[in-house]
Amino acid sequence: MTQSPRAASISLQGIQKRYPDGTEAVRGLSLDVRAGELVVLIGPSGCGKSTVLRMINRLIEPTAGRITLGDEDVTDVDPVRLRRRIGYVIQNVGLFPHQTVRANVATVPGLLRWPKNQTRARVDELLDLVGLDPAQFGGRYPHELSGGQRQRVGVARALAADPVVLLMDEPFSAVDPIVRARLQEEFLRLQAEVRKTIVLVTHDLDEAVRLGDRIAVLSEGGHLEQYDTPAALLGAPATPFVREFVGADRGIRRLAVTPLDRESLEPVPGDAAADLPTVALDGSAYDALAVLLTSGRDQLVVTDAGRPVGALSRQRLLDLGRPTS
Numbered sequence: 384m385t386q387s388p389r390a391a392s393i394s395l396q397g398i399q400k401r402y403p404d405g406t407e408a409v410r411g412l413s414l415d416v417r418a419g420e421l422v423v424l425i426g427p428s429g430c431g432k433s434t435v436l437r438m439i440n441r442l443i444e445p446t447a448g449r450i451t452l453g454d455e456d457v458t459d460v461d462p463v464r465l466r467r468r469i470g471y472v473i474q475n476v477g478l479f480p481h482q483t484v485r486a487n488v489a490t491v492p493g494l495l496r497w498p499k500n501q502t503r504a505r506v507d508e509l510l511d512l513v514g515l516d517p518a519q520f521g522g523r524y525p526h527e528l529s530g531g532q533r534q535r536v537g538v539a540r541a542l543a544a545d546p547v548v549l550l551m552d553e554p555f556s557a558v559d560p561i562v563r564a565r566l567q568e569e570f571l572r573l574q575a576e577v578r579k580t581i582v583l584v585t586h587d588l589d590e591a592v593r594l595g596d597r598i599a600v601l602s603e604g605g606h607l608e609q610y611d612t613p614a615a616l617l618g619a620p621a622t623p624f625v626r627e628f629v630g631a632d633r634g635i636r637r638l639a640v641t642p643l644d645r646e647s648l649e650p651v652p653g654d655a656a657a658d659l660p661t662v663a664l665d666g667s668a669y670d671a672l673a674v675l676l677t678s679g680r681d682q683l684v685v686t687d688a689g690r691p692v693g694a695l696s697r698q699r700l701l702d703l704g705r706p707t708s
């Protein structure tokens with residue numbers, strides 16, 4: 384996968400935010416996000432997630448600390464210009480109701496005075512990319528779309544001017560769980576293509592685990608409890624706060640992010656193999672458990688391109704999900 388040169392790293396260094404009424408929303412957070420990485424901020428309500436996100440595009444000015452995008456200190460950049468380089472997607476999308484889908488997606492290219500034909504081509508490309516046929520949807524108004532379609536338009540609009548960073552605040556929480564799961568899946572495919580640096584805020588641990596390259600768990604005051612990959616977070620919570628936050632079912636969640644690598648497999652049992660249920664090697668330990676539960680068997684065969692490459696017993700699978708601390 385090639386990394387887009389149009390993605391910038393983000394570095395937060397000791398950022399603080401005290402609101403005028405004295406509320407200390409963020410007391411000193413340092414966090415680095417690599418270019419092209421998708422980082423999820425998660426934590427209880429009021430811990431400062433949205434405040435952190437909005438400090439990155441300077442919708443909120445930090446009281447102290449430094450934020451850099453690539454080599455550039457964001458406080459040195461005019462905030463309006465800065466926001467044109469940073470896509471921002473929020474829960475209820477905020478599409479302009481009296482503008483068509485095309486006009487909505489073209490907002491930032493319009494501000495940047497791109498030539499009309501370049502904008503038009505870019506808008507159609509983006510609508511395609513988010514799974515909306517430009518011919519069918521381009522001329523519609525937001526109220527003529529479903530919630531999931533509006534969300535896709537919001538993502539297309541945020542990506543329109545090829546931003547170096549995408550900030551997303553609860554982007555999928557306004558739609559029902561089924562649409563949400565589909566949007567998440569599509570979004571991962573989209574990210575594999577565009578490889579933007581993304582900071583996404585959510586309340587939903589499953590969403591964090593599914594989407595995040597790394598997850599930052601915050602507690603009150605924007606205190607960073609742990610910053611790790613989903614598997615490491617679920618496997619070894621660093622603090623009692625994180626342990627409680629990820630919950631007793633973290634073993635099950637961990638299975639979903641545990642690949643079936645060849646080293647963890649057992650030998651294929653000679654004669655019995657033909658009889659056993661199978662799961663593909665590119666699935667997760669969670670998929671394997673689902674196959675075992677559905678089939679009622681104690682063992683399954685793992686296949687690669689249809690060929691058996693190993694086996695997994697129920698016990699072995701349970702061991703894969705067992706946290707290490």
Ligand SMILES: Nc1ncnc2c1ncn2[C@@H]1O[C@H](COP(=O)(O)OP(=O)(O)OP(=O)(O)O)[C@@H](O)[C@H]1O
Pocket residue numbers: 402403404406407408426427428429430431432433434435586
């Ligand atoms: N404009 C403001 N003035 C004063 N306090 C504020 C302001 N905006 C947010 N806060 C407070 O700052 C803290 C952090 O708020 P923030 O919205 O960043 O949290 P959050 O983690 O995003 O919450 P949620 O998950 O509920 O959206 C909260 O205590 C909130 O009440």
